Amino acid sequence: MPELPEVETVRRSLKLRLVGKKVYGVKVIYPNIIAYPSVSEFIKGICGKEIRDIERRGKFLMFDMGDSYLLSHLRMEGKYFFKNHDEVINKHEHVIFDLGDIELRYMDTRKFGRMYLIRKDMINKMKPISELGLEPWDRKLTISYLKDKYKNKKLPIKSVILDQSIIVGIGNIYADEILFLAKINPITKCCDLSDDDLKKIIKYTREVLDKAIKLGGTTIRSYTSVDGVHGRFQNELSIHGKDKGNCPKCGSEIIKIKVGGRGTYYCPKCQKEKV
DNA sequence: CAGGTCTCCTGCTAGC
Protein backbone atom coordinates (compact mmCIF):
# COMPACT_ATOMS: atom_id res chain seq x y z
CA MET A 1 0.00 0.00 0.00
CA PRO A 2 1.39 3.40 -0.81
CA GLU A 3 2.57 5.32 2.23
CA LEU A 4 4.69 8.48 2.21
CA PRO A 5 7.84 6.97 0.63
CA GLU A 6 5.81 5.32 -2.12
CA VAL A 7 3.84 8.50 -2.83
CA GLU A 8 7.06 10.49 -2.91
CA THR A 9 8.56 8.00 -5.36
CA VAL A 10 5.48 8.28 -7.58
CA ARG A 11 5.64 12.08 -7.35
CA ARG A 12 9.24 12.16 -8.53
CA SER A 13 8.66 9.91 -11.50
CA LEU A 14 5.45 11.68 -12.53
CA LYS A 15 7.14 15.05 -12.26
CA LEU A 16 9.82 14.04 -14.75
CA ARG A 17 7.22 13.41 -17.42
CA LEU A 18 4.32 15.68 -16.60
CA VAL A 19 5.60 19.18 -15.90
CA GLY A 20 4.68 21.50 -18.76
CA LYS A 21 2.11 19.12 -20.23
CA LYS A 22 -1.36 20.37 -21.02
CA VAL A 23 -4.47 18.39 -20.20
CA TYR A 24 -6.70 18.25 -23.27
CA GLY A 25 -9.40 16.04 -21.83
CA VAL A 26 -10.38 13.96 -18.81
CA LYS A 27 -12.43 10.80 -18.91
CA VAL A 28 -13.92 9.63 -15.63
CA ILE A 29 -14.97 6.02 -15.96
CA TYR A 30 -15.67 5.33 -12.28
CA PRO A 31 -17.16 8.51 -10.78
CA ASN A 32 -16.73 7.57 -7.11
CA ILE A 33 -13.00 8.25 -7.45
CA ILE A 34 -13.84 11.95 -7.67
CA ALA A 35 -14.54 13.01 -4.09
CA TYR A 36 -14.84 16.76 -4.73
CA PRO A 37 -16.28 18.70 -6.52
CA SER A 38 -18.79 17.09 -8.91
CA VAL A 39 -17.39 15.05 -11.78
CA SER A 40 -18.39 17.69 -14.32
CA GLU A 41 -16.81 20.55 -12.34
CA PHE A 42 -13.71 18.41 -11.81
CA ILE A 43 -13.34 17.85 -15.55
CA LYS A 44 -14.15 21.45 -16.42
CA GLY A 45 -11.59 22.72 -13.90
CA ILE A 46 -8.76 20.67 -15.38
CA CYS A 47 -9.33 20.73 -19.14
CA GLY A 48 -7.09 23.17 -20.95
CA LYS A 49 -4.83 23.63 -17.92
CA GLU A 50 -1.12 23.01 -17.81
CA ILE A 51 0.49 20.82 -15.16
CA ARG A 52 3.02 23.23 -13.65
CA ASP A 53 4.45 21.03 -10.93
CA ILE A 54 3.72 18.00 -8.79
CA GLU A 55 4.00 18.37 -5.05
CA ARG A 56 3.18 16.11 -2.14
CA ARG A 57 1.52 16.61 1.22
CA GLY A 58 1.34 13.53 3.41
CA LYS A 59 0.06 10.74 1.21
CA PHE A 60 -1.55 13.16 -1.24
CA LEU A 61 -0.11 13.88 -4.65
CA MET A 62 -0.77 17.52 -5.54
CA PHE A 63 -0.83 18.38 -9.23
CA ASP A 64 -0.33 22.13 -9.57
CA MET A 65 -2.85 23.17 -12.22
CA GLY A 66 -2.23 26.91 -11.95
CA ASP A 67 -5.33 28.19 -10.17
CA SER A 68 -6.03 24.95 -8.35
CA TYR A 69 -4.56 21.70 -7.09
CA LEU A 70 -5.63 18.30 -8.31
CA LEU A 71 -5.21 16.09 -5.25
CA SER A 72 -4.82 12.35 -5.69
CA HIS A 73 -4.79 9.87 -2.81
CA LEU A 74 -3.79 6.38 -3.89
CA ARG A 75 -5.17 4.69 -0.76
CA MET A 76 -4.52 0.97 -1.09
CA GLU A 77 -3.77 0.25 -4.71
CA GLY A 78 -3.86 3.41 -6.82
CA LYS A 79 -1.25 3.59 -9.60
CA TYR A 80 -0.43 5.73 -12.62
CA PHE A 81 0.50 4.49 -16.06
CA PHE A 82 1.43 6.26 -19.27
CA LYS A 83 -0.29 4.70 -22.25
CA ASN A 84 -0.96 5.45 -25.87
CA HIS A 85 -4.44 6.48 -26.97
CA ASP A 86 -5.04 3.28 -28.88
CA GLU A 87 -4.23 0.95 -25.97
CA VAL A 88 -7.21 -1.01 -24.67
CA ILE A 89 -8.64 0.39 -21.46
CA ASN A 90 -7.98 -2.03 -18.63
CA LYS A 91 -10.98 -2.77 -16.40
CA HIS A 92 -9.22 -1.20 -13.41
CA GLU A 93 -8.44 2.08 -15.16
CA HIS A 94 -10.87 4.65 -13.82
CA VAL A 95 -9.64 8.13 -14.76
CA ILE A 96 -7.86 8.99 -18.01
CA PHE A 97 -6.05 12.26 -18.67
CA ASP A 98 -5.50 13.12 -22.33
CA LEU A 99 -2.12 14.85 -22.59
CA GLY A 100 -2.08 15.14 -26.36
CA ASP A 101 0.73 12.83 -27.40
CA ILE A 102 0.06 10.36 -24.58
CA GLU A 103 -2.43 9.46 -21.86
CA LEU A 104 -1.97 9.33 -18.10
CA ARG A 105 -4.22 6.62 -16.69
CA TYR A 106 -5.19 6.18 -13.05
CA MET A 107 -5.61 2.52 -12.19
CA ASP A 108 -6.98 1.22 -8.91
CA THR A 109 -8.06 -2.38 -8.45
CA ARG A 110 -10.04 -1.79 -5.28
CA LYS A 111 -11.35 1.63 -6.27
CA PHE A 112 -10.41 3.09 -2.87
CA GLY A 113 -8.38 6.00 -4.22
CA ARG A 114 -9.85 9.52 -4.30
CA MET A 115 -9.25 12.72 -6.25
CA TYR A 116 -10.13 16.32 -5.38
CA LEU A 117 -9.86 19.60 -7.22
CA ILE A 118 -9.33 22.47 -4.78
CA ARG A 119 -8.71 26.13 -5.52
CA LYS A 120 -5.25 27.19 -4.38
CA ASP A 121 -6.53 29.92 -2.09
CA MET A 122 -8.65 27.32 -0.30
CA ILE A 123 -6.12 24.51 -0.12
CA ASN A 124 -5.23 24.99 3.54
CA LYS A 125 -8.77 25.88 4.55
CA MET A 126 -10.59 22.87 3.13
CA LYS A 127 -10.55 19.16 3.72
CA PRO A 128 -8.60 17.06 3.17
CA ILE A 129 -5.40 19.15 3.39
CA SER A 130 -6.62 21.32 6.27
CA GLU A 131 -6.91 18.25 8.48
CA LEU A 132 -3.34 17.09 8.05
CA GLY A 133 -0.68 17.15 10.74
CA LEU A 134 3.07 17.76 10.39
CA GLU A 135 5.37 16.33 7.76
CA PRO A 136 7.88 13.97 9.41
CA TRP A 137 10.80 16.35 8.75
CA ASP A 138 9.01 19.46 9.97
CA ARG A 139 11.03 21.31 12.65
CA LYS A 140 7.82 21.75 14.62
CA LEU A 141 7.70 17.98 15.13
CA THR A 142 9.17 17.83 18.62
CA ILE A 143 8.71 15.87 21.84
CA SER A 144 6.50 18.61 23.22
CA TYR A 145 4.34 18.63 20.07
CA LEU A 146 3.72 14.89 20.44
CA LYS A 147 3.21 15.21 24.19
CA ASP A 148 0.49 17.74 23.58
CA LYS A 149 -1.20 15.63 20.89
CA TYR A 150 -0.89 12.37 22.83
CA LYS A 151 -1.94 13.60 26.26
CA ASN A 152 -5.31 12.24 27.35
CA LYS A 153 -5.27 9.77 24.50
CA LYS A 154 -5.85 6.23 25.66
CA LEU A 155 -5.55 4.63 22.25
CA PRO A 156 -2.64 2.31 21.49
CA ILE A 157 0.38 4.02 19.93
CA LYS A 158 0.05 1.81 16.86
CA SER A 159 -3.33 3.40 16.10
CA VAL A 160 -2.22 6.94 16.92
CA ILE A 161 0.93 6.79 14.82
CA LEU A 162 -1.38 6.18 11.84
CA ASP A 163 -3.41 9.29 12.66
CA GLN A 164 -2.76 11.69 9.77
CA SER A 165 -3.84 14.72 11.80
CA ILE A 166 -0.73 14.36 14.00
CA ILE A 167 2.10 13.18 11.72
CA VAL A 168 1.38 12.57 8.04
CA GLY A 169 2.55 9.77 5.83
CA ILE A 170 2.88 6.73 8.11
CA GLY A 171 0.83 3.70 7.14
CA ASN A 172 0.53 0.21 8.50
CA ILE A 173 3.87 -1.13 7.28
CA TYR A 174 6.11 1.73 8.45
CA ALA A 175 4.21 2.01 11.73
CA ASP A 176 5.31 -1.52 12.63
CA GLU A 177 8.88 -0.82 11.54
CA ILE A 178 9.12 2.42 13.52
CA LEU A 179 7.77 0.86 16.72
CA PHE A 180 10.11 -2.10 16.34
CA LEU A 181 13.19 0.12 16.01
CA ALA A 182 11.99 2.29 18.90
CA LYS A 183 11.41 -0.86 21.01
CA ILE A 184 7.87 0.21 21.85
CA ASN A 185 5.04 -2.29 22.22
CA PRO A 186 2.28 -1.41 19.73
CA ILE A 187 -0.52 -1.66 22.29
CA THR A 188 1.07 0.85 24.67
CA LYS A 189 -1.41 3.61 25.48
CA CYS A 190 0.10 6.71 24.02
CA CYS A 191 -0.43 8.75 27.19
CA ASP A 192 1.90 6.25 28.90
CA LEU A 193 4.87 6.93 26.60
CA SER A 194 7.98 8.51 28.10
CA ASP A 195 9.83 11.48 26.62
CA ASP A 196 12.49 9.05 25.50
CA ASP A 197 9.87 6.97 23.67
CA LEU A 198 8.58 10.07 21.88
CA LYS A 199 12.11 11.04 20.94
CA LYS A 200 12.66 7.60 19.42
CA ILE A 201 9.36 7.73 17.54
CA ILE A 202 10.46 10.97 15.88
CA LYS A 203 13.96 9.69 15.20
CA TYR A 204 12.91 6.38 13.66
CA THR A 205 10.00 7.86 11.74
CA ARG A 206 12.49 10.08 9.95
CA GLU A 207 15.09 7.35 9.52
CA VAL A 208 12.72 4.72 8.19
CA LEU A 209 10.91 7.03 5.79
CA ASP A 210 14.18 8.56 4.55
CA LYS A 211 15.69 5.20 3.81
CA ALA A 212 12.51 3.93 2.16
CA ILE A 213 12.42 6.96 -0.15
CA LYS A 214 16.04 6.36 -1.10
CA LEU A 215 15.13 2.79 -2.07
CA GLY A 216 12.05 3.79 -4.08
CA GLY A 217 9.48 2.59 -1.56
CA THR A 218 8.27 -0.83 -0.48
CA THR A 219 6.66 -3.26 -2.89
CA ILE A 220 4.64 -5.86 -1.04
CA ARG A 221 1.29 -7.07 -2.28
CA SER A 222 0.40 -4.44 -4.84
CA TYR A 223 2.39 -1.24 -4.77
CA THR A 224 4.43 -0.18 -7.77
CA SER A 225 5.35 3.36 -8.71
CA VAL A 226 4.64 4.75 -12.17
CA ASP A 227 4.39 2.24 -15.02
CA GLY A 228 4.78 -0.74 -12.71
CA VAL A 229 8.24 0.04 -11.33
CA HIS A 230 8.92 -1.81 -8.06
CA GLY A 231 10.48 -0.40 -4.89
CA ARG A 232 13.28 -2.07 -2.94
CA PHE A 233 12.60 -1.29 0.72
CA GLN A 234 10.75 -4.60 1.22
CA ASN A 235 14.21 -6.17 1.54
CA GLU A 236 14.87 -3.90 4.52
CA LEU A 237 11.74 -4.68 6.51
CA SER A 238 12.53 -5.96 9.99
CA ILE A 239 9.17 -6.96 11.34
CA HIS A 240 6.16 -6.25 9.15
CA GLY A 241 4.82 -9.38 7.52
CA LYS A 242 7.39 -11.55 9.32
CA ASP A 243 5.17 -13.71 11.47
CA LYS A 244 6.36 -17.29 11.26
CA GLY A 245 9.82 -15.69 11.33
CA ASN A 246 12.23 -14.54 14.00
CA CYS A 247 13.24 -11.17 15.34
CA PRO A 248 16.39 -9.95 13.57
CA LYS A 249 17.70 -8.55 16.88
CA CYS A 250 17.02 -11.27 19.45
CA GLY A 251 15.77 -14.27 17.51
CA SER A 252 12.43 -14.48 19.34
CA GLU A 253 9.37 -15.53 17.41
CA ILE A 254 7.61 -12.57 15.83
CA ILE A 255 3.96 -12.23 16.79
CA LYS A 256 1.03 -10.97 14.75
CA ILE A 257 -1.94 -9.38 16.48
CA LYS A 258 -4.74 -6.96 15.61
CA VAL A 259 -4.55 -3.41 16.90
CA GLY A 260 -7.41 -1.11 15.99
CA GLY A 261 -8.41 -3.57 13.30
CA ARG A 262 -4.96 -3.54 11.63
CA GLY A 263 -2.59 -6.43 11.27
CA THR A 264 0.33 -5.63 13.60
CA TYR A 265 3.67 -7.39 13.88
CA TYR A 266 6.05 -7.09 16.80
CA CYS A 267 8.73 -8.84 18.81
CA PRO A 268 7.43 -9.67 22.32
CA LYS A 269 10.94 -9.58 23.76
CA CYS A 270 12.31 -6.39 22.17
CA GLN A 271 8.98 -4.58 22.45
CA LYS A 272 7.90 -5.42 25.97
CA GLU A 273 4.61 -4.19 27.35
CA LYS A 274 4.78 -1.50 30.00
CA VAL A 275 3.41 -2.55 33.36
C1' DC B 1 -15.14 15.07 22.18
C1' DA B 2 -13.09 10.48 22.09
C1' DG B 3 -13.28 6.16 20.54
C1' DG B 4 -15.55 2.13 18.40
C1' DT B 5 -17.54 0.05 14.28
C1' DC B 6 -19.05 -0.01 9.61
C1' DT B 7 -18.28 0.89 4.76
C1' DC B 8 -16.15 1.09 0.44
C1' DC B 9 -13.91 -2.68 -3.12
C1' DT B 10 -11.71 -6.81 -5.41
C1' DG B 11 -8.22 -10.35 -5.51
C1' DC B 12 -6.15 -13.69 -3.10
C1' DT B 13 -6.06 -17.64 0.00
C1' DA B 14 -7.31 -21.02 3.49
C1' DG B 15 -10.25 -24.62 4.11
C1' DC B 16 -13.41 -28.00 2.72
Add this chain to the structure above:
DNA sequence: TGCTAGCAGGAGACCT
Protein backbone atom coordinates in the same frame (compact mmCIF):
# COMPACT_ATOMS: atom_id res chain seq x y z
C1' DT C 1 -9.65 -29.67 -8.48
C1' DG C 2 -13.06 -26.26 -7.73
C1' DC C 3 -15.76 -23.59 -4.90
C1' DT C 4 -16.66 -20.07 -1.38
C1' DA C 5 -16.22 -17.51 2.94
C1' DG C 6 -13.17 -14.57 4.90
C1' DC C 7 -9.47 -11.44 4.99
C1' DA C 8 -6.64 -7.27 3.71
C1' DG C 9 -6.80 -2.11 4.79
C1' DG C 10 -6.86 4.16 4.62
C1' DA C 11 -9.92 7.11 5.87
C1' DG C 12 -14.50 9.06 6.12
C1' DA C 13 -19.31 8.29 7.92
C1' DC C 14 -21.94 7.20 11.52
C1' DC C 15 -23.03 5.79 16.25
C1' DT C 16 -22.45 5.68 21.32
